[in-house]
Amino acid sequence: MFDKDYKVTGIYATYWKDLCKRQIRKDENPEDYKKDNFKIFNTYMDCYKTAIALGIRYGRLGTLNDPDNKDEAGMLTGIMNKNHDKLVYLYQVAMLLEKERTLSEEERIENAFQLEEFDDEGNEIPENVARIKENLQLFEKYFFGGLEILHEEFVERCTTEDDYLERIHSFTKDYLEEIQSLEEVDE
Numbered sequence: 001m002f003d004k005d006y007k008v009t010g011i012y013a014t015y016w017k018d019l020c021k022r023q024i025r026k027d028e029n030p031e032d033y034k035k036d037n038f039k040i041f042n043t044y045m046d047c048y049k050t051a052i053a054l055g056i057r058y059g060r061l062g063t064l065n066d067p068d069n070k071d072e073a074g075m076l077t078g079i080m081n082k083n084h085d086k087l088v089y090l091y092q093v094a095m096l097l098e099k100e101r102t103l104s105e106e107e108r109i110e111n112a113f114q115l116e117e118f119d120d121e122g123n124e125i126p127e128n129v130a131r132i133k134e135n136l137q138l139f140e141k142y143f144f145g146g147l148e149i150l151h152e153e154f155v156e157r158c159t160t161e162d163d164y165l166e167r168i169h170s171f172t173k174d175y176l177e178e179i180q181s182l183e184e185v186d187e
Helices: 011-019 030-036 044-057 077-082 084-097 105-113 126-156 161-186
Strands: 006-009 072-075
Touching: 006 011, 011 044, 011 072, 011 126, 044 072, 044 084, 044 126, 077 084, 084 105, 084 126, 105 126, 126 161
Parallel strands: none
Antiparallel strands: 006 072
16 A cells, blocks of 8 residues: 555646646746746645545545546655655545445444555455455545645636735635634534
8 A cells, every 4th residue: 555656647637737846847947937837735745645634624525537638647656655654644544534435433443454455474365455445446536536625726716826825825724713613612
């Protein structure tokens, strides 16, 4: 889990690229690059983790489909490995909180913490492999849902640097107020 290249195709690849900075090309004017490349995330991994967290928090699953879009985006194994523990944590949170399937609390706990695909002798455990595959598909839908939220907030609503700054301020302020209201309920 989270130990190989990760690739997305279609509309979600486009959304992911829309949110992340790209490298400057050697033949590119730095001023043009800065003007055309104002994005809220420096890396795909930053966007990936944030989108997953937002998808989980708001229970939003990506459902868009654009068969004509052949765009591609992804991350290499090394980046996935470097962030393995954080990704497993997000996966566990998603499995514990998910309400898309009618699972018991015990089943959600099993999904979150039973992560072994192989037994002690190195043999594949088919039922675990199938469950993890299904869970990762749901996890990816949370990523896609979070991408939709971020794209709506920071691409569709923003055309200037000032727009981005205002949306970032407004988005984080709204989120902070939401968290504070939840804390007040707990008290």
